Amino acid sequence: MKKKLISLCIGVAVSSPGVLMAQTVLYGKAHVAVESETVLDKAGKDDGNALQVKSYGSRMGIKGSEDIGNGLQGLFQFEWQFDMADAGKVGVSVDADNDFKAKASNHIVARNQFVGLSGGFGTLLLGRHDTPLKMSQGKFDLFNDIYADIKKHFAGETRANNVLAYITPKFGSFQIVSAYVPSENKDNDKILSIAGIYDSDSFYGALAYNTYDESFGVGDSLLRATGTYKFGNFGIGGLYQQAKPTTGDSTDAMGVNFFVKSGANKFKIQYQQGDGQNVGVKSAKLKEDASTVSLGVDHGFSKRTSSYLAVHQTSHDNADKDDIMNIGIGIIHKF
Numbered sequence: 001m002k003k004k005l006i007s008l009c010i011g012v013a014v015s016s017p018g019v020l021m022a023q024t025v026l027y028g029k030a031h032v033a034v035e036s037e038t039v040l041d042k043a044g045k046d047d048g049n050a051l052q053v054k055s056y057g058s059r060m061g062i063k064g065s066e067d068i069g070n071g072l073q074g075l076f077q078f079e080w081q082f083d084m085a086d087a088g089k090v091g092v093s094v095d096a097d098n099d100f101k102a103k104a105s106n107h108i109v110a111r112n113q114f115v116g117l118s119g120g121f122g123t124l125l126l127g128r129h130d131t132p133l134k135m136s137q138g139k140f141d142l143f144n145d146i147y148a149d150i151k152k153h154f155a156g157e158t159r160a161n162n163v164l165a166y167i168t169p170k171f172g173s174f175q176i177v178s179a180y181v182p183s184e185n186k187d188n189d190k191i192l193s194i195a196g197i198y199d200s201d202s203f204y205g206a207l208a209y210n211t212y213d214e215s216f217g218v219g220d221s222l223l224r225a226t227g228t229y230k231f232g233n234f235g236i237g238g239l240y241q242q243a244k245p246t247t248g249d250s251t252d253a254m255g256v257n258f259f260v261k262s263g264a265n266k267f268k269i270q271y272q273q274g275d276g277q278n279v280g281v282k283s284a285k286l287k288e289d290a291s292t293v294s295l296g297v298d299h300g301f302s303k304r305t306s307s308y309l310a311v312h313q314t315s316h317d318n319a320d321k322d323d324i325m326n327i328g329i330g331i332i333h334k335f
Helices: none
Strands: 025-040 046-055 059-069 072-082 090-094 100-104 108-110 113-119 122-130 159-167 174-181 191-199 203-212 219-231 234-245 251-262 265-274 290-300 305-316 323-334
Antiparallel strands (some): 025 046, 072 113, 090 100, 113 122, 159 174, 219 234, 265 290
């Protein structure tokens, strides 16, 4: 996720309204890893191992903008995620009435897709997009997209349909992003999300808040605070989130990390822990009381191509839930 918040939307055309993209841009990322995942019982014994090849957030998109006069730009973006390791399969299933229905895997998934206007007033977007709370993490997550992505323990990592978003102009290094997701009908869920973000060369800080319609999952609201600081070749980060359910006590999640760069290598460590962050998520995605510690090293071959080695261990508080160790080696190419 880009640290420059506006570049999440359209890049230069949004962050600097006076600078225009000369043409429509085709872009993307290919990211595939080979992983060994081991299930450990509470005594630490190997209770099963699986070797797998996985595609993580591999994507392709088209974006662009046009000067439409009076200091305004029209802009758009279409982005899709592809599974580069497994082919999409279509099968059939039988429902309770013994009727056959088609069932397809998510081989191609829509990501951020929108149309908008940008000018001195800021930026207005309509379509499908990450909520401001999700965007507010900036570059905190050192293991983004892979096994230890913060969505493992933090609720609110939502890319919503039917989004109306507004981004203010920058006031120095500060900016506000807001989004409203209307319910539209009984099958959809209402979300209001807002984030205030301060982004300088060395320090990034954000405070974000989501409130949900009661029909959404089991929760009422989320409050997230994020901070990262870079000094020379070093960097540290912290993220804290409080989830307020509709009934019962609030729960907390937190994460801390550290990295150091040496030549073409980046060594990193991250710890995250969540206590039942079940706010704003569907029942199939409930977060559990668990923690994950991750160690990794990235190697950059060029600005576009890199590889990494990452080791993760997840420990569950539930005595009936086994722990997991995941070791992955991946290759990433951006274009």
